[in-house]
Amino acid sequence: MISIKGLRKVFTSDNRKINAVDDLTLNIQEGEIFGVIGYSGAGKSTFIRLLNRLEEPTSGSIEIGEQEITSLNTRDLRKARQEIGMIFQHFNLLWSRTVKDNIAFPLEIAGVAKQEREKRVQELIDLVGLSGRENAYPSQLSGGQKQRVGIARALANKPKLLLCDEATSALDPETTNSILDLLVDINQKLGLTIILITHEMHVIRKICRRVAVMEKGKIVEQGDVLDVFSNPKKPVTKKFVQQIMGETDEAEDTEKILATYKEGKLVRLHFIGDAANESLISKVIRKFPIDINILQGKITQTQSGGYGTMFVQLKGEEPDIQQAIEFIQSETTVEVEVVRDVQ
Template sequence: MIELRNVSKTFEQKGVRVEAVKQANIQIHKGEIFGVIGYSGAGKSSLLRCINYLEKPTSGSIQINGVEMSQLNENDLRMMRRKIGMIFQHFNLLSSGTVYQNVAAPLQLAKVPRKMIDAKVRELLELVGLEDKEKSYPRQLSGGQKQRVAIARALANDPEILLCDEATSALDPQTTESILDLLLDINRKYEITIVLITHEMHVIKKICDRVAVMDNGRIVEQGSVIDLFYSPQTNTSRKFIQGVFDMEIPELLLSKLRNSGKTSLLLRASFIGESVTEPVLADLTAKYGLRPSIIYGNITQIKESIFGMLVLHITGDRVIIENGIRFLKEQNLKIEVIQDVE
């Protein structure tokens, strides 16, 4: 549905050339929620704004439903943008307009008949849970309510695509959860393709199907969210995952293990789906006589899947330990050796 081929965006700032996006290649499928994560300055917002041509790419191709965006004239581009809703970090509401007027604004610009506007606005306010706030002004609303108004406004023209520019970063954690639940509901109910950018891994794991990781203007990794957690390929991805799983083992503990005088291994075991409910460690003990100590453990939900991680310390005969590791891998656990103590 959305395809970016070798997209680059360069700015000139005070005589300095800034490459905000460098040779980005992404395919986003119809009806999915696609996340782009990166630290401040990674180029996320520039990439997002290139999709609807609020920023014209310096080079490369962007196609939406097979239509090359660079080939559209101004009128055709405006028509295309009506099918691309956008939600901003700081809401961008009309302070002098009521909730009703804010949601109605894009419909009025499109010259939709008044009766149809009224029906559509009321439908959208009910969808976002603000049917009792239609006469309120933005200054009378909480941050979460303002973002719900912005979401309703973005949906006014029945878009096929919804672009979210850090839509939850200005909100507290509880409100963030409610907005993410709303976006999930909208995606499922209307099959709208959602592209969101964020610097929070929690947002990605909560609602995204796939994700691209940006660093210094480049997409350094992309794929399913589960695969990113299960097998991160870059340091940037690992740092984001550490926000959910603190995978660093304290040096004090490592030093004690090194000086214990015992042959041992420190392992990281990652598991997804059905492996979570299997008595793998009990089977390991029964089958091989190994008694692993759990140094660290965590489990989380990634959209509709379960992902977990354990750090295990195992002592014993080296051959038996190797057989035990082979057994764990056969149970669909990913095993990484953190430390090998002879």
């Protein structure tokens, strides 16, 4: 487990102190993919650089496994860093070296014998899907391929922890998804703990189970991704959720729906978790003699399940409609809210 307590980083600029990371406390479980999200200036990049002491903390403690990182001397820190891999937004590759030589670089520094080094490099090339590109130079690679080299290089010394600093921000959406799939694959195959920082909520949604939201150096909200998505408490978290759900004004949408549909019972369904994957509408139609007209809705998936809202119009005899609503409320986890009864 990674245990971070009271972590603080203060920079001084023009005789003014800036709390880049402010009294941050966080626990991350071994083997999980943990997301940290925040807008530019939130302190997330400083935070991740504190974890391997690329930035020296002003105060606080960082414990990775049973090792107190903040108390290590230079020699012990160098050794500890071999178990902490890191990938960057702009790849940070050595442009005069080939793919295999970039991946081999940390092994050379660690003094690994040539034969063992070559074997390890080939294993990593196969793992990240770069077979056939071993002798290419970074200038000959796409953005996604460069990041795959960066990931392979970060894994060279068989780390227990992988830090991802905006690892997909420089990539197009399709390439981003392929890199995220690769990180999930690596997490599952190697049991590697991954801490991923980003300003993109869809990245968190796709591969993380837990997330911490940062603002002005502090963690303002944290928890299971599904819980944070479905019930955001802070304004900054609500803005991130809008990245996924779209810039919608639910009150305005409700008024438009009410103005358009003048008959039947108008109902808002709230889906959270496994309920979002159920074939609810078809199940209700088969069970009760009513018509259901889907008016508007959006369901978004996370690693822990889906969430979202759907507006529907229920038409039929009042007793049948009421039985259908009671069935949904009693037999599923879908929340039902009657917006207007215009029978």
